[in-house]
Amino acid sequence: MRIDSIEKLDKWRKECRRTFEAPKRKVIVCLGEGCLANGSEEVFNEFKKLVAEKKIPDVTVESVAKTGCHGFCALGPLVIIEPDGTFYTKVSKGDVAKIVDKTLIGHEIIDKLLYTDAKTAEKVANYEKIPFYARQQRISLRHCGTIDPHKITDYIAVGGYAALGKALTTMTPQQVIDEITKSGLRGRGGAGFPTGKKWATCAKAPADVHYVICNGDEGDPGAFSDRTTMGSDPHSVLEGMIICAYAVGSHQGYIYVREEYPLAVVTLQKAIDEAKQHGLLGEHILGTELSFDIKISRGGGAFVCGESSALMRSVAGEVGEPRAKYIRSVIKGLHDQPTVLNNVETYATVPAIVERGADWFAGIGTKKSTGTKVFSLAGKIKNTGLVEVPMGITLREIIFDIGGGVPDGRKFKAVQTGGPSGGCLPEGKIDLPVDFDSLTEAGSMMGSGGMVIMDDRTCMVEVARYFLSFLVSESCGKCVPCREGLYQLRELCAKVCDGEATEEDLALMERLAKTIKVGSLCGLGQSGPNPFLSTLLYFRDEYLAHIRDKKCPGGVCRKLITYAITDACTGCMACISVCPVHAITGERKKKHVLDKNICDRCGSCYAVCKFDAIEIS
Amino acid sequence: MTYRYTVNPSRCTGCRTCELACAFTHTQEQKPGRSRIYPIAYGPDRFVPVTCLQCDDASCVKSCLFDALKRNETTGAIELDKDRCVNCRACVAACPFGCALVDDVHDQVVKCDLCGGSPACARFCPTKALEYKRIA
Amino acid sequence: MVQMTINGKVVKAPDGEMLLTVIRRQGIDVPALCDHAAVEPCGSCRMCLVEITREDWNGWKKYVTSCLYPSENGLIVSTHTPELQEIRRNIMDLYLARCPGSELVQKMAEEYGLTRTSYKTIPEGDNCIMCYACTRICEVLGRNAISAVHRGHAKVISGPFDDPPPDCIGCLSCANICPTDVIEWHDQDGTRAIWGRTFDLISCRQCGKGIITRDFAEYLKEKRQIPADYFEICDDCKRVELARKMGGLVDLAKEVAS
Ligand SMILES: Cc1cc2nc3c(=O)[nH]c(=O)nc-3n(C[C@H](O)[C@H](O)[C@H](O)COP(=O)(O)O)c2cc1C
Ligand code: SF4
């Protein structure tokens, strides 16, 4: 069916809503990538099978629905029973029969499958009451986990393409741009450039052809919010892009998807096909003058391909290498034509703004960073996952209230924000409001919203070395400061870790970092020294401990630590069996002995000891 | 004002003054360049001073893939832009008269540039076999 | 024409001309390792960095590569501030770690008082400074035979997939443009070897001297419509032939006259 007018769209929406809301009770199984990896497809099929067999009056096969990611993948496979909002975690195929009998038929809650609050250790039955969700405000992720990403009808049912209809029929392109500008929306891909301003510049650039590109390269290790959005709510991204195309006068769009995201590609392609079938994409969208097509472009497989000039070369079929440019890509981008490049999250936010108005959006967050931002919580944190929160919320709220704090009774030490080239913020900055400007001021950055939490058993020099290694391997190698400089900076960091560096080396590192920062060609090099600079800024004493005292305060750097066995040893022999160099000897039930001269400091014993009897100093 | 470079072989005595004049005019780093002009004997005591004809549809210009050869509209000479030339020697191979040459001392391709409008060969030629004449 | 200030001096330049060209015309020596007149600038060496600002930037300034930044009205350019010299020195220090054997690098590093690198010398380093002059000239030529392969620190200039480049025609433009002479080639027995390939050289029909590769001649013939027989005789023999032909005409004229 082709939807060639607003009236038809409204009519269709009513039908879709009827189907979507038909089942009184629903069993929602998460089939997002995280849960899929943990076997949620089996769970889903089992539900379908058992529900069909049992013939429950208010639960039919249609009641078993699948959705995309809920952002809490570490607890997957997730199952939610609506309308009660009963939230089951880590559901296995074997649990399904029990859920069907007890919960679906018996209206009973199965305690064992409930979420345990990270702070209070209490079981929480309803997912809206879980702090992880309760504190969030979802705009970009608004449909993730509520609709089936493979059904355009689900999207229509929850109000999809209404914003596009509104823009096309009641607003001029200029009014759309004004609305986005007024909302204060800033790019979610890293630099936080005002989106309205970008669109306005592109729209004004004189040329016959304008392009609209969506950056779905998501190269930061640990970040997966763009993948989630593309895979769980693809139409929001498409709708945002179509609105942008209308605003800037474009007929061709591209979604650049990271090589490693094949499932997202499938989902997006299905969404594109469905949208085209229904006249929401392609020629004469919604029966108007607007014609716009979207193609998927597969990524070049390198971190640097996410950089705008490299990305555009890659889309054009060239080597994905940054190009030095003095003319911005909004004016001369893909094929030298004016091009808008925005991040996935940026586009997914656009329909919400158009629908609900700039003032609504601007009222959320802070004055200069409006709206919400998605963060990927990872590392030493109880609740790993995706969270969307208003800008200006403090790090403390994100890490402790939503994330549940640091596990295993350890102490929080630092949080790394902004991906590999972001920076580490110490405990002293825990009450920092999270927005573009305050993060940058504190020596880190927003980046794509990665947050890696570290506990007190982390060596900050080692952290710097780790991220520098990533950047060294991802540097495209075109310009000298980045190619040679980051390499040497990493080598010097390693020298510090090995306890072989001098204070002159540290001074050399600081000089080098500055040269890389100002001398590099693209953003990768320019932000490359950040892991070093921010750890040095907040943890200089740790660097000095390695250099002067030959000690690693975090107890990580192999060459500077010794392992010993304390009186807590019960003589369980676990360590003896794992030690690869046979440095530990002893008899059962007697305290073991560790020979420091043989010990290779691999940490295997520390990892297996259940009695905390291995001491690192 | 238009000038024309003319060669009158019957006056050439093979003295090779032009060669010297050319080489010294094109001195670089105190080393004389390779002469772009050669009086060549074609019989006993009979010589032709062979030098670039600054052809209208010049093969050297056509063969240079880097636009290093361009006509100087004032002098009419086809000049080689040293900064652009990469010594690929396409022009050397393409000139039908062998008048784009390799200067081994400076490791460079060279050709007659009419000395920027005052050809030394003509100035020094004792018999006026070479002349640079005003024609309009 | 636009008006700018370079190191305190008011300078006029054509709109859009790259700063490096303008600066050099002023007789100011800004170092550059990847710049060449025959190819588009690429900004890889970063030595030509200069500081720019404007009246209306309220003291804000930035560093740009002058080889890639077009002239515009009102720019205030500084080419040798202590910060810039420090950056250039650090870059040469890095080059020295990567290409310790390159004379070009040694010479330029010395200008910044460096005789040995402050960093770890890179074991697998060679003299290629990754200036991309070779790949860019091959691109201008229209062959695109070689390119930079691999990423980051492992990047090297090579044929596709590190194999001998099938599109190479053995013209030597890359080897000749290379500022550090690292591209190996040699002519022997009527053949030329470069990039792991061997090409037939056309030898002069008269004296046997090698001229250019047959592939290069074919390419010129096809691309620039130069008759094939032009390439069959070397320049020396062609001059002799011209003398003979012209001499014949002179003699004929004399005969007719007498
Ligand atoms: C090395 C590097 C990698 C980048 N990777 C990404 C990425 O994976 N995804 C992204 O959206 N932006 C990435 N960016 C930022 C983009 O260049 C660009 O600023 C962004 O896509 C613009 O969209 P926005 O205004 O919506 O943020 C990267 C930048 C650099 C320098
Ligand atoms: S800064 Fe790094 S990634 Fe960017 S162009 Fe230079 S070498 Fe490539």
Ligand code: SF4
């Ligand atoms: S060098 Fe040869 S081809 Fe070029 S103008 Fe002179 S004579 Fe003609």
Ligand code: SF4
């Ligand atoms: S040798 Fe120089 S002038 Fe001659 S064709 Fe090659 S680049 Fe052009």
Ligand code: SF4
């Ligand atoms: S020799 Fe081969 S690789 Fe080098 S410039 Fe010529 S065609 Fe290109």
Ligand code: SF4
């Ligand atoms: S081989 Fe020579 S020309 Fe090519 S990048 Fe290396 S240094 Fe530059």
Ligand code: FES
């Ligand atoms: S995939 Fe199920 S919660 Fe993320």
Ligand code: FES
């Ligand atoms: S000459 Fe400008 S970057 Fe190398």
